[in-house]
Amino acid sequence: MNLKKYPFVLLLLMISFAGFSQNSSLFSKEMASRLASLPIHCIDQEFPNKTGHSSDSPDDHRLLPSELHPSFYGCLDWHSSVHGHWMLAKLLKTYPDLPEREQIIAIFNRNFDPARIKVEAEYFTKYKTTRTFERTYGWAWLLKLDQELATWDTPLARQWHQNLQPLTLALVELWTNFLPKQTYPNRTGVHPNTAFGLVFALDWARTVGNPAFEKAVIEKSKVFYEKNESTPAYLEPDGSDFLSPSLEIADLMRRVLPAKDFEKWLNTFYEKRSIDTIIRMPIVSDRTDFQIVHLDGLSLSRAWCMKGIAKTLPASHPWKKLFNDTAGQFLLKTLPNVTSGNYGGDHWLASFAVYAIFD
Numbered sequence: 500m501n502l503k504k505y506p507f508v509l510l511l512l513m514i515s516f517a518g519f520s521q522n523s524s525l526f527s528k529e530m531a532s533r534l535a536s537l538p539i540h541c542i543d544q545e546f547p548n549k550t551g552h553s554s555d556s557p558d559d560h561r562l563l564p565s566e567l568h569p570s571f572y573g574c575l576d577w578h579s580s581v582h583g584h585w586m587l588a589k590l591l592k593t594y595p596d597l598p599e600r601e602q603i604i605a606i607f608n609r610n611f612d613p614a615r616i617k618v619e620a621e622y623f624t625k626y627k628t629t630r631t632f633e634r635t636y637g638w639a640w641l642l643k644l645d646q647e648l649a650t651w652d653t654p655l656a657r658q659w660h661q662n663l664q665p666l667t668l669a670l671v672e673l674w675t676n677f678l679p680k681q682t683y684p685n686r687t688g689v690h691p692n693t694a695f696g697l698v699f700a701l702d703w704a705r706t707v708g709n710p711a712f713e714k715a716v717i718e719k720s721k722v723f724y725e726k727n728e729s730t731p732a733y734l735e736p737d738g739s740d741f742l743s744p745s746l747e748i749a750d751l752m753r754r755v756l757p758a759k760d761f762e763k764w765l766n767t768f769y770e771k772r773s774i775d776t777i778i779r780m781p782i783v784s785d786r787t788d789f790q791i792v793h794l795d796g797l798s799l800s801r802a803w804c805m806k807g808i809a810k811t812l813p814a815s816h817p818w819k820k821l822f823n824d825t826a827g828q829f830l831l832k833t834l835p836n837v838t839s840g841n842y843g844g845d846h847w848l849a850s851f852a853v854y855a856i857f858d
Contacts, residue, residue, distance in 0.1 A: 645707070
């Protein structure tokens with residue numbers, strides 16, 4: 500690659516070497532603007548589209564994505580549209596004078612319109628099979644979006660947050676009812692991963708002040724993971740993973756357990772061969788392949804998990820520096836690929852990059 504032709508890549512590399520993975524204050528408005536352009540481009544792009552809709556009849560089978568989901572129909576699928584909106588909220592909150600400000604405001608005014616959100620909320624009860632739609636990956640990103648709006652103290656953000664509540668509350672109710680019935684966690688490296696969802700659910704509950712939901716999430720997290728030992732992370736990753744099953748669990752348990760208890764838990768959770776595996780950079784052989792490009796997301800999600808775990812560990816722990824350094828390298832090597840020009844990554848990777856930088 501001729502880096503002189505790609506000033507954004509050069510900027511990413513320079514900031515990476517400066518250590519921005521440990522300090523989001525080094526993130527620039529120019530970077531934010533470049534990344535914001537990706538969801539702005541695809542939020543209104545209806546096709547290609549992967550709806551995930553299970554049809555009840557010929558009538559709803561014929562509906563367009565924008566008819567099923569008038570707010571979140573673009574960016575290939577519902578969850579990518581949701582976390583694209585989250586990213587735009589995060590960036591505009593961080594840089595109120597972002598050049599794309601008016602575009603973002605127009606998108607939010609349209610897609611957070613109460614009539615559109617009402618249709619989105621009703622979707623989860625209108626059809627026979629939609630109560631499980633986007634469970635729990637899309638649910639988690641919707642709560643992350645709600646959390647971002649809830650902590651954004653401007654008149655517009657307060658209105659958007661208020662408008663989103665019917666959908667937010669519908670998903671919290673679904674999740675609250677689901678938790679007691681979920682006997683086993685999903686330990687996959689893709690969308691159904693249980694630990695990833697519970698991380699965002701717990702963060703949301705603590706931020707907005709929902710102690711009942713917080714308690715339910717903590718209790719279920721302990722049931723699923725507190726006694727886990729010698730996790731087989733040496734088998735990671737699968738060929739289309741964008742999450743690390745083991746690191747997502749660790750990222751959750753650092754939130755659930757007191758710091759000293761978490762350190763003891765982590766020491767029995769990982770063996771050396773598993774640590775040796777998860778610090779290796781995933782190989783992405785074809786970024787035009789919509790599944791293989793998931794592995795770029797894996798590098799970014801590993802980075803945010805390792806950063807968070809390192810932050811929790813004491814200075815004397817040997818994995819603190821290792822995880823910090825590895826997270827920085829994963830970001831350094833992956834960020835130039837976020838804007839690869841291939842829709843398979845461009846429709847979602849920027850959100851992962853922003854979360855990895857700011858989390």
